[in-house]
Amino acid sequence: MTIVKGEIVMGRALLLMFVMTIAWLSNAQAQGGAGEKEWAGVVEAAKKEGKVVVAGSPDPVMRNDVIPKFTARFGIPVEFVAGRSSQIVSRVETERASGIYSIDVFLAGPDTSANELYKDKMIDPLKPLLVMPEVVDVAKWKNGKVWFVDPQEQFIVRAFSSVATLLFINTEHVKPDELRHMKDLLNPKWRGKISSEDPTTTGAGANKAARFYVQLGEEFVKHLYIDQKPVRTRERRQMTDWLARGTQPICLDCREDDVRPLVKDGFKILEIFEIAGAGPTINGSPWMLSLANKAPHPKAAQVFANWILSKEGLETYAKGYGSATLRTDVDESFLNPGNVPKKGVKYFDDTDWKWIVGGRHENRDKVWKLLKAR
Amino acid sequence: MPLTAATSPPRSRRLHLRPIRLAELSFLLFLAVVMGLPLLFLLAGSFNLSAPGKPSLYGIDNWLRAFTDSGTLSALSMSFTLSVVRLIPAMIVSVLFAWLIARTDMPGGKFIESVCWIAYFVPDFPLVLAWILLLDPNFGFLNSVARSLPGIEGPLFNPYSFWGIVWVHTSTGGIWFKVMLLVPVFRRLGATLEEAARVAGAGTTTMLWRITLPVLAPMILAVSLLSFIRGLQSFNTELLLGTPAGIYVYSTKIYDFLQREPRAYGEATALGSVFLLVLAVLLFFYWKFLSGGRKFTVVAGQGYSTLRVKLGKWRYVAFAGCLLYVAVAMLLPLTFLVIGSFMRRYGFFQIAAPFTLAHWQNMLTDPIFLVALKNSMIIAGTTAVGGVLLYSALAYLLVSRRTIAAPVLESLSWIPHVLPGILLSLGVLWLFLATPLRFFLYGSVWGIAVALILADSPVTTQAFKAGLLQLGADLEESARVSGASWIYTYRRVLLPLLAPIAAAVGLMNFGSALTSISTPVLLYSHESRPLAILLLEYSFTGELERAAALGLLITAIIGAMMVVGRKLGLKLAGSAQ
Numbered sequence: 001m002t003i004v005k006g007e008i009v010m011g012r013a014l015l016l017m018f019v020m021t022i023a024w025l026s027n028a029q030a031q032g033g034a035g036e037k038e039w040a041g042v043v044e045a046a047k048k049e050g051k052v053v054v055a056g057s058p059d060p061v062m063r064n065d066v067i068p069k070f071t072a073r074f075g076i077p078v079e080f081v082a083g084r085s086s087q088i089v090s091r092v093e094t095e096r097a098s099g100i101y102s103i104d105v106f107l108a109g110p111d112t113s114a115n116e117l118y119k120d121k122m123i124d125p126l127k128p129l130l131v132m133p134e135v136v137d138v139a140k141w142k143n144g145k146v147w148f149v150d151p152q153e154q155f156i157v158r159a160f161s162s163v164a165t166l167l168f169i170n171t172e173h174v175k176p177d178e179l180r181h182m183k184d185l186l187n188p189k190w191r192g193k194i195s196s197e198d199p200t201t202t203g204a205g206a207n208k209a210a211r212f213y214v215q216l217g218e219e220f221v222k223h224l225y226i227d228q229k230p231v232r233t234r235e236r237r238q239m240t241d242w243l244a245r246g247t248q249p250i251c252l253d254c255r256e257d258d259v260r261p262l263v264k265d266g267f268k269i270l271e272i273f274e275i276a277g278a279g280p281t282i283n284g285s286p287w288m289l290s291l292a293n294k295a296p297h298p299k300a301a302q303v304f305a306n307w308i309l310s311k312e313g314l315e316t317y318a319k320g321y322g323s324a325t326l327r328t329d330v331d332e333s334f335l336n337p338g339n340v341p342k343k344g345v346k347y348f349d350d351t352d353w354k355w356i357v358g359g360r361h362e363n364r365d366k367v368w369k370l371l372k373a374r
Numbered sequence: 375m376p377l378t379a380a381t382s383p384p385r386s387r388r389l390h391l392r393p394i395r396l397a398e399l400s401f402l403l404f405l406a407v408v409m410g411l412p413l414l415f416l417l418a419g420s421f422n423l424s425a426p427g428k429p430s431l432y433g434i435d436n437w438l439r440a441f442t443d444s445g446t447l448s449a450l451s452m453s454f455t456l457s458v459v460r461l462i463p464a465m466i467v468s469v470l471f472a473w474l475i476a477r478t479d480m481p482g483g484k485f486i487e488s489v490c491w492i493a494y495f496v497p498d499f500p501l502v503l504a505w506i507l508l509l510d511p512n513f514g515f516l517n518s519v520a521r522s523l524p525g526i527e528g529p530l531f532n533p534y535s536f537w538g539i540v541w542v543h544t545s546t547g548g549i550w551f552k553v554m555l556l557v558p559v560f561r562r563l564g565a566t567l568e569e570a571a572r573v574a575g576a577g578t579t580t581m582l583w584r585i586t587l588p589v590l591a592p593m594i595l596a597v598s599l600l601s602f603i604r605g606l607q608s609f610n611t612e613l614l615l616g617t618p619a620g621i622y623v624y625s626t627k628i629y630d631f632l633q634r635e636p637r638a639y640g641e642a643t644a645l646g647s648v649f650l651l652v653l654a655v656l657l658f659f660y661w662k663f664l665s666g667g668r669k670f671t672v673v674a675g676q677g678y679s680t681l682r683v684k685l686g687k688w689r690y691v692a693f694a695g696c697l698l699y700v701a702v703a704m705l706l707p708l709t710f711l712v713i714g715s716f717m718r719r720y721g722f723f724q725i726a727a728p729f730t731l732a733h734w735q736n737m738l739t740d741p742i743f744l745v746a747l748k749n750s751m752i753i754a755g756t757t758a759v760g761g762v763l764l765y766s767a768l769a770y771l772l773v774s775r776r777t778i779a780a781p782v783l784e785s786l787s788w789i790p791h792v793l794p795g796i797l798l799s800l801g802v803l804w805l806f807l808a809t810p811l812r813f814f815l816y817g818s819v820w821g822i823a824v825a826l827i828l829a830d831s832p833v834t835t836q837a838f839k840a841g842l843l844q845l846g847a848d849l850e851e852s853a854r855v856s857g858a859s860w861i862y863t864y865r866r867v868l869l870p871l872l873a874p875i876a877a878a879v880g881l882m883n884f885g886s887a888l889t890s891i892s893t894p895v896l897l898y899s900h901e902s903r904p905l906a907i908l909l910l911e912y913s914f915t916g917e918l919e920r921a922a923a924l925g926l927l928i929t930a931i932i933g934a935m936m937v938v939g940r941k942l943g944l945k946l947a948g949s950a951q
Binding site: 053057058059060063079080081082083084086087089090091094095097098100102198200201202203231232233234235236237238240241244245247255258261262265266372 | 444445503506510512513613614617618620629630632633634637639718719721722725726740742796800803804807808812816817895896899900901910911914915916917918
């Protein structure tokens, strides 16, 4: 009897599970079908608008890979307005003051996105416009959702999160053992042997100095940027060449995509992500995504925004640029394993909203005061 | 001897009162709108303290912040020092070059002149890097050669220093620009004065010092003025060579404000206003000099002769000297630049298989290359022709003593030279967008051409003005007495005499339009993107080798245009003789 009862209970349970599974699958299919239908409608409307205007950094991957793929897929031409964020925003602000709205999509850095596009209300909520099924599928995102970084979680999408390089060394001149702790950078042996992007002006050099100021304190910054007499430049190619030649074998601000070809050519260059004394850092390079308000081609902008967040879009950009995306289905085998954030590790987030809109500026000003008063 | 006719050009006598007033008023209105308005927009903007899109709030905080920023004054002092130190030797060498090319029987003058033209348009950014490859204390080619000499141990040269900057700046652009402007006016100098001096027993040096230089003073001064202000604004060389040595210049400070997020245009304009002040002071002395009763007419209706000074055996020494300077200052880094465009990584000879055609192939197969090439040719052609037509007329008006508003007109024509390029671009952008011009100029190749024509105003106007000051009154009077109309006289007498200057500045404007980045950077659209913006994009993303290839291609286009332009200029000039 007991056995019979048990069988019945188990049978009911199995039946219930079967019914629930069928119901879930049907619902998912129905939802997916609805999503697909909505997406197809958006694409159709976008094609009628004729083109989409995207503003961003002139990374070669955009011109060589991303735009051709997008146009081939949807038949929508992309007008790419490339340049420094400051120039693009100047132009857009001036246009808007005269009632001209020419840009549809912004692929801008965190500073520009937060402190200008968002602050000056130049962008529209993007969240309601994400409809492409593979984009809205939460299972496809490492964070369990598309990551909107603004306080309302509506406007600015962060699609990348890579571990940032702390520094590069040329191992023919600097042995990894010689830099076990951040304080080792202050060894007089390295005086004049360190290069950095000029920390006295806006840019990666000042951003890193601001981070060191927070993580390691004023004295460290003073010793590193003044006493160690690092060689400054504002030309990133110059730093990379110095690193390769060994004239300044420690580079604080070289870029991974600049150094990669050197490593392929056999230069003994090591990318260091973490040294005792300074925690590891992640950032959202190369861009954050937002949609311009009063966009001239809103549907085409919507299609571009959805597609660039899809597997194809992000994988194309990530491969060309060398950054880890926040999607779960993007191939990451091309990346340096050190670039991929590890679970359980606490990172300093250099693209964190509060840091971008406040902390970085405050600390950068302190660094400037310190360095300019020397 | 009708060698030096009255200074005052008599063209005004040719025109009736009404037409010259009409022309004067038209130019005044035009320049006030296209030059004055952008400046006004910028100056007004510099006092606006509120963020973009917010209601205006005016105050002087931007100005205070700009001038109390640490390092501003020392940067200003460094800029002045560098500009003066660069100017003096560069002017001496330039005048000497121009004199040797145009006034003496030195062999190979045309070759030296052609090299000067080509040299001027080689993009400076990769050229500075070529100098680094040559002079770097650790790996520089010339230092390596020097070390192999007996008695030399340490590096002889260091580009990351005050004198390194002076040398590199002088070699990349300091001489060529001046020679290009000076040669046409030297060439047009009638030899009668020099012949008279020789008859009176003057030697070659006395003749040069007492005759040639004084009568060519307007152009020499104008070129000095242009160069001095250009020197104050110089930026690229100082950025690459000065930053590592802790040498900061004034333009770097302006650049810093423009790069900030949010951008500080108010502060940048406030700092830029120093250039206006410097210009005002220099122009005051310039006008005072020109209006001091001096005579500059060198082409009169009678006895015009272009016989050249005979240098005897020294002509070969002179040619060797010019050749040596050109070889060291230009051919050496240019060779590195050409090689660099075929290298996988610029300057890295030690890597496996260092040479490649990939950068040229990638550039030529870039889908936007052909569109950009077409855009650039339209923009450069329009700029060259438009600038010559517009500013020859303005210069004609300025040298006419009947114009009441000459100082105002001239000041307005100088404005583009004192505004940093990006600020000028912003001012023009405001001008386009605030007026109906936006409907047919904004974002188009024509809009970029208009902006570039405005930017060319100082050089082109001054070149024509100096040329017109050399023409004697009797030239037009003779034509008039013979019954020629003003148009006929202009076409058959003035234009052929001005043809070499027109060809020179037209070509210079053509080249500048091809290489200018800061002017079109806020004005181009996807359809109107020119080659220079493509060059900027390559440089921005560190594709230096592809940028070098594109820079060389632009130089080659200018070289080809130089041959055409020179033939056209000589043809027009020849038709007059």
